[in-house]
Amino acid sequence: xxxxxxxxxxxxxxxxxxxIIPARYLNSSDPNELSTHCxxxxxxxxVSKVKKGDIIVAGKNFGCGSSREHAxxxxxxxxxxxxxxxxxxxxxxxxxxxIGMPIIECPEASKxxxxxxxxxxxxxxxxxxxxxxxxxxxxxxxPEFMQKIIDAGGLVNYINEK
Amino acid sequence: MGMTMTQKILADHASLDHxxxxxxxxxxxxxxxxxxxxxxxAIKEMDKMxxxxxxxxxxxxxxxxxxxxxxxxxxxxxxxxxxEFAIKNKITNYFEVGKMxxxxxxxxxxxxTVAGDVIIGADSHTCTYGALGAFSxxxxxxxxxAGMATGKAWFKVPSAIRFNITGKPSKYVSGxxxxxxxxxxxxxxxxxxxxxxxxxxxxxxxxxDDRFTIANMAIEAGGKNGIFPVDDLTVEYMKEHSTxxxxxxxxxxxxxxxxxxxxxxxxLEPTVAFPHLPENTKTIGETGEVKIDQxxxxxxxxxxxxxxxxxxxxxxxxxxxxxxxCIIIPATQSIYLQCIKEGLSEIFINAGCxxxxxxxxxxxxxxxxxxxxxxxxxxxxxxxxxxxxGHVDSEVYLSSPAVAAASAITGYIFDxxxx
Numbered sequence: 101x102x103x104x105x106x107x108x109x110x111x112x113x114x115x116x117x118x119x120i121i122p123a124r125y126l127n128s129s130d131p132n133e134l135s136t137h138c139x140x141x142x143x144x145x146x147v148s149k150v151k152k153g154d155i156i157v158a159g160k161n162f163g164c165g166s167s168r169e170h171a172x173x174x175x176x177x178x179x180x181x182x183x184x185x186x187x188x189x190x191x192x193x194x195x196x197x198x199i200g201m202p203i204i205e206c207p208e209a210s211k212x213x214x215x216x217x218x219x220x221x222x223x224x225x226x227x228x229x230x231x232x233x234x235x236x237x238x239x240x241x242x243p244e245f246m247q248k249i250i251d252a253g254g255l256v257n258y259i260n261e262k
Numbered sequence: 263m264g265m266t267m268t269q270k271i272l273a274d275h276a277s278l279d280h281x282x283x284x285x286x287x288x289x290x291x292x293x294x295x296x297x298x299x300x301x302x303x304a305i306k307e308m309d310k311m312x313x314x315x316x317x318x319x320x321x322x323x324x325x326x327x328x329x330x331x332x333x334x335x336x337x338x339x340x341x342x343x344x345x346e347f348a349i350k351n352k353i354t355n356y357f358e359v360g361k362m363x364x365x366x367x368x369x370x371x372x373x374x375t376v377a378g379d380v381i382i383g384a385d386s387h388t389c390t391y392g393a394l395g396a397f398s399x400x401x402x403x404x405x406x407x408a409g410m411a412t413g414k415a416w417f418k419v420p421s422a423i424r425f426n427i428t429g430k431p432s433k434y435v436s437g438x439x440x441x442x443x444x445x446x447x448x449x450x451x452x453x454x455x456x457x458x459x460x461x462x463x464x465x466x467x468x469x470x471d472d473r474f475t476i477a478n479m480a481i482e483a484g485g486k487n488g489i490f491p492v493d494d495l496t497v498e499y500m501k502e503h504s505t506x507x508x509x510x511x512x513x514x515x516x517x518x519x520x521x522x523x524x525x526x527x528x529x530l531e532p533t534v535a536f537p538h539l540p541e542n543t544k545t546i547g548e549t550g551e552v553k554i555d556q557x558x559x560x561x562x563x564x565x566x567x568x569x570x571x572x573x574x575x576x577x578x579x580x581x582x583x584x585x586x587x588c589i590i591i592p593a594t595q596s597i598y599l600q601c602i603k604e605g606l607s608e609i610f611i612n613a614g615c616x617x618x619x620x621x622x623x624x625x626x627x628x629x630x631x632x633x634x635x636x637x638x639x640x641x642x643x644x645x646x647x648x649x650x651x652g653h654v655d656s657e658v659y660l661s662s663p664a665v666a667a668a669s670a671i672t673g674y675i676f677d678x679x680x681x
Contacts, residue, residue: 114450114539118647123626127329127336129303141649161451161484165645166626167386169303169402190455190486191386195402245286245416255404256310259412 101223104181104202106153109146110215113159117171126170134170135177152179157213159185163192169199176201182221184228186210197246200254204228204239264514266422267489268457271397271511275380283421293374294409295383297365298326302343303403304384308411316351317413323355323374324348325365328622333629363594363620366390366478366562371594373504377492378511382415387562387644389480392489393473394496395510399487420486422457424519427464429528434678437472438564438642438662440525441479442533446543454484456520459513461491464527470499471568478563479644482540534675535660538648546665546677556639557670559663560591561625564642567597569663574606576667576681582614583673589631591618627651640669
């Protein structure tokens with residue numbers, strides 16, 4: 101898997117799926133349409149500022165609430181290359197792996213990395229580099245089984261390849 | 263080392279003698295559930311799979327309930343997609359408008375969920391069926407697609423927190439107060455990735471509807487599932503609603519728990535979760551004077567017949583306060599009909615409430631009660647996140663049906679025991 105590199109959008113604890121993609125937009129399941137409302141209820145400027153490759157860094161329990169896969173889908177479709185958090189809510193964690201959107205748990209990186217930092221992630225080693233600050237962090241690696249799903253590009257491809 | 267109740271069910275469905283927390287397993291599924299929001303995404307994903315149809319047409323439940331009767335053209339397209347998929351794949355348990363109800367109230371009522379089952383649903387509140395002694399958990403659409411295609415799902419075996427329930431709840435203290443109290447105590451990620459296992463001799467004092475409410479909100483503490491032991495009340499419920507064979511699992515006496523809490527039902531007070539997290543709880547005596555604009559009584563959390571009866575008991579021969587809208591949503595057609603038979607609907611309408619056909623509608627800010635900026639709602643639903651029920655500057659206060667009904671009458675968050 102290629103390294104991710106981009107500018108950081110920083111959020112706090114318990115970012116829920118209702119603010120990631122408000123339910124009023126769930127009458128659509130089109131990734132591009134969903135991406136135009138991504139993070140709308142927590143950060144109105146996100147959609148206009150986000151560039152391909154950018155990275156979201158947040159606190160604990162990221163993606164709590166609804167099981168809507170529309171949440172990681174909208175983040176992925178908006179160009180975000182990875183979400184780093186202290187912890188993820190379990191359904192969001194599963195959904196991200198299943199759709200092939202990279203996520204990493206790393207409490208230290210979650211605390212220290214700030215809004216606007218330039219960050220690079222090596223998915224093979226789990227090493228997160230904050231280039232702006234000159235710091236590095238070791239993200240938690242995935243169990244082998246989940247890594248296989250991620251490498252296949254998601255659960256559908258994994259099942260098809262099996 | 264002994265296994266928890268959840269671990270035993272998972273081991274059984276993975277054909278293993280023993281599992282341990284953290285172990286990755288593949289389990290056979292007894293039921294795969296989806297609704298009108300999540301199923302269209304799952305159907306699209308299933309189309310990409312090299313499979314020939316669904317694994318078992320009797321073990322899939324499709325329940326359009328979130329935005330039905332169709333709230334707009336796009337929702338109608340989603341429902342059409344689900345309907346066509348159900349017809350094409352001859353899905354036995356597809357519930358059209360007129361037969362549908364809110365999924366987590368409907369499936370147990372229809373006898374589709376019983377003790378010992380492993381159930382996944384593309385809806386976070388799928389954990390509700392733990393009330394019957396089943397392992398059930400919410401997943402996303404891709405998991406639902408894989409489940410429909412293969413009849414299997416992968417799980418990381420969870421560790422557990424044990425809640426020892428003792429005592430008897432006092433008047434107007436219900437399952438909702440129990441679970442809000444627990445979430446207030448352990449936080450919205452207090453049970454992250456883990457099972458919440460309820461035990462203790464106080465459970466016999468909780469009705470099935472109370473237990474459904476408690477298991478339903480396990481996800482609001484981050485839990486993978488919430489689960490109750492099977493007792494006489496559970497068996498009676500299953501016999502009344504289902505012809506399916508059930509299997510009773512019990513935790514081993516030497517099962518290991520990460521944490522243990524004891525909750526004395528007799529000491530609980532009516533409890534309200536303030537904006538914007540379910541963990542921001544206060545007992546009714548601590549709420550202060552909070553003026554409200556709307557009340558919602560319904561949802562997969564509190565739209566069952568017990569909930570309707572309690573609301574009616576309080577609203578009988580009284581009027582909803584001037585300036586307050588009170589929206590009551592029985593969760594299934596059968597509960598709706600029961601409300602009519604028992605005269606509850608008449609009580610609601612005489613009090614000035616609106617009584618709606620089953621829908622998730624306002625709970626997630628879809629329709630049927632969306633809030634404007636600055637408005638406050640007391641709701642028996644399950645989430646009070648920013649913008650959950652409408653405008654980002656609106657507020658949702660989570661409560662039991664008793665508190666919600668009392669608040670509708672006074673126009674303030676109010677103690678039902680003082681009505």
